[in-house]
Amino acid sequence: MNDKSLDSVxxxxxxxxxxxxxREDFDFSGCIENLEVKIKESRAFFSxxxxxxxxxxxxxxxxxxxxxxxxxxxxxxxLLGIVSTSLATRNLAERHNIKVIIGRLGLAGHAGRKKNSVxxxxxxxxxxxxxxxxxxxxxxxxxxxxxxxxxxxxxIMGDINSGGEVMARGDIYVMGAVRGVVHAxxxxxxKSCIFALDQQFTRLQIAQHAASEKDKKKIKKGVPxxxxxxxxxxxxxPYNKRQ
Amino acid sequence: MSKVFxxxxxxxxxGKTTATANLGAGLASIGKRVVLVDADIGLRNLDLLLGxxxxxxxxxxxxxxxxxxGYKQALIxxxxxxxxxxxxxxxxxxKDAVKAEQMKELMDExxxxxxxVLIDCPAGIEGGFRNAIIGADEAIxxxxxxxxxxxxxxxxxxxxxxxNKSKISLIVNRLRSELVxxxxxxxxxxxRGILSIDVLGVVPEDHKILxxxxxxxxxxxxxxxxxxDAYRKIVKxxxxxxxxxxxxxxxxxxxxxxxxxxxxxxxxxxxEKGAS
Numbered sequence: 052m053n054d055k056s057l058d059s060v061x062x063x064x065x066x067x068x069x070x071x072x073x074r075e076d077f078d079f080s081g082c083i084e085n086l087e088v089k090i091k092e093s094r095a096f097f098s099x100x101x102x103x104x105x106x107x108x109x110x111x112x113x114x115x116x117x118x119x120x121x122x123x124x125x126x127x128x129x130l131l132g133i134v135s136t137s138l139a140t141r142n143l144a145e146r147h148n149i150k151v152i153i154g155r156l157g158l159a160g161h162a163g164r165k166k167n168s169v170x171x172x173x174x175x176x177x178x179x180x181x182x183x184x185x186x187x188x189x190x191x192x193x194x195x196x197x198x199x200x201x202x203x204x205x206x207i208m209g210d211i212n213s214g215g216e217v218m219a220r221g222d223i224y225v226m227g228a229v230r231g232v233v234h235a236x237x238x239x240x241x242k243s244c245i246f247a248l249d250q251q252f253t254r255l256q257i258a259q260h261a262a263s264e265k266d267k268k269k270i271k272k273g274v275p276x277x278x279x280x281x282x283x284x285x286x287x288x289p290y291n292k293r294q
Numbered sequence: 295m296s297k298v299f300x301x302x303x304x305x306x307x308x309g310k311t312t313a314t315a316n317l318g319a320g321l322a323s324i325g326k327r328v329v330l331v332d333a334d335i336g337l338r339n340l341d342l343l344l345g346x347x348x349x350x351x352x353x354x355x356x357x358x359x360x361x362x363x364g365y366k367q368a369l370i371x372x373x374x375x376x377x378x379x380x381x382x383x384x385x386x387x388x389k390d391a392v393k394a395e396q397m398k399e400l401m402d403e404x405x406x407x408x409x410x411v412l413i414d415c416p417a418g419i420e421g422g423f424r425n426a427i428i429g430a431d432e433a434i435x436x437x438x439x440x441x442x443x444x445x446x447x448x449x450x451x452x453x454x455x456x457x458n459k460s461k462i463s464l465i466v467n468r469l470r471s472e473l474v475x476x477x478x479x480x481x482x483x484x485x486r487g488i489l490s491i492d493v494l495g496v497v498p499e500d501h502k503i504l505x506x507x508x509x510x511x512x513x514x515x516x517x518x519x520x521x522x523d524a525y526r527k528i529v530k531x532x533x534x535x536x537x538x539x540x541x542x543x544x545x546x547x548x549x550x551x552x553x554x555x556x557x558x559x560x561x562x563x564x565x566e567k568g569a570s
Contacts, residue, residue, distance in 0.1 A: 194452030
């Protein structure tokens with residue numbers, strides 16, 4: 052595996068799941084290795100997630116598709132579908148009962164087949180990473196059975212009901228009650244925080260720290276709370292404007 | 295404009311089938327043409343609640359497999375109402391016997407013929423549930439005031455929303471206002487707070503329901519039953535969404551009793567103060 056192939060895979064978290072973009076002009080087996088390394092590195096971000104694979108114009112053969120599926124299932128991910136502009140790849144995927152979408156997102160950087168290399172290099176779109184002072188906004192209740200992953204901070208306009216799950220690489224702000232699972236800084240950022248108008252979680256986690264039953268008992272119902280990590284422990288404080 | 299409703303809940307035993315039978319009878323009693331579709335294949339019950347179990351010849355699976363001449367041959371007319379029909383489920387098959395597209399096609403056919411199509415959905419969120427919801431425009435969620443039923447309802451609402459069924463309303467069944475008052479049961483506001491969907495109506499706990507179910511007669515026809523009363527209000531609201539929303543009365547004899555209790559408590563407090 053050379054340095055280049057490290058950039059051959061890019062991710063983007065969306066409401067429906069994670070999009071994995073695989074660059075078309077690199078050797079596929081290298082890309083697959085790289086994908087597995089990256090999944091293992093970001094275990095928390097990927098755990099149980101639904102993924103869509105963007106293959107661009109790459110024409111897969113059966114062995115390649117199987118090696119890709121193998122990586123996905125071995126890491127206990129749910130495959131939502133395959134995005135591809137190649138008819139051969141789409142037909143192959145359909146024969147494996149995989150949902151296909153025609154298209155190409157190209158998050159991993161390669162600009163497309165037809166453009167020449169100089170133009171291509173200039174037009175490389177960088178994987179989308181939000182600046183730390185910006186956030187996604189989710190304008191819906193998170194109901195039981197839904198699991199959301201965000202590649203940054205998120206504001207949830209609604210409750211997170213018991214049985215629902217929100218994971219974010221950054222902070223989580225809930226304009227409603229948290230009754231389900233929240234995990235901020237799931238990539239290990241201990242500086243992340245979780246804010247909710249009513250903090251009645253079943254599990255609250257910041258980076259690798261989880262709130263204990265004792266912490267939960269201290270929280271008053273119906274009072275906005277801000278949870279942060281201090282000295283390796285989660286503390287939840289009633290929120291007021293002066294802080 | 296005809297409407298296709300699915301009556302669903304996630305959890306079993308909360309009163310889906312009872313609600314379907316009563317809403318159907320209620321809509322038929324105001325002259326609407328109604329068909330009730332029992333989608334609970336393998337565990338059919340709707341026929342019993344309507345007292346029509348002896349009349350079943352063909353069933354839903356026969357219709358979808360084209361073993362009879364169209365759905366009309368399988369429809370059973372109700373004994374009491376000219377315009378109420380039942381399409382019974384099969385009892386000897388299981389839920390894999392039908393396909394989602396077939397159900398959707400059938401619903402579109404029924405829609406042409408009837409004002410209201412009510413689908414009685416099986417419990418759970420597996421294939422049978424998916425088949426039942428696919429042809430529906432609107433969903434009616436039935437829940438009981440208990441946390442397990444509310445959580446399941448929440449899951450079902452989530453699935454319905456992701457299937458683009460945007461109009462979802464709620465019936466809270468088997469509410470016992472005396473327990474709510476004591477804080478031993480979830481109140482309507484608690485449930486509304488969790489699910490955040492419109493409440494179509496609240497049906498109080500009523501021992502008469504069991505009696506009427508065993509007799510094969512919808513409770514909505516009983517003029518003296520509180521549950522029947524609640525269903526009549528829900529039917530009015532289904533028919534005309536503008537119908538004012540009457541909250542369930544907390545207790546019939548609450549007025550004088552609570553006044554006396556309050557008076558007693560305050561005198562006791564005064565006496566205690568005086569003693570100390």
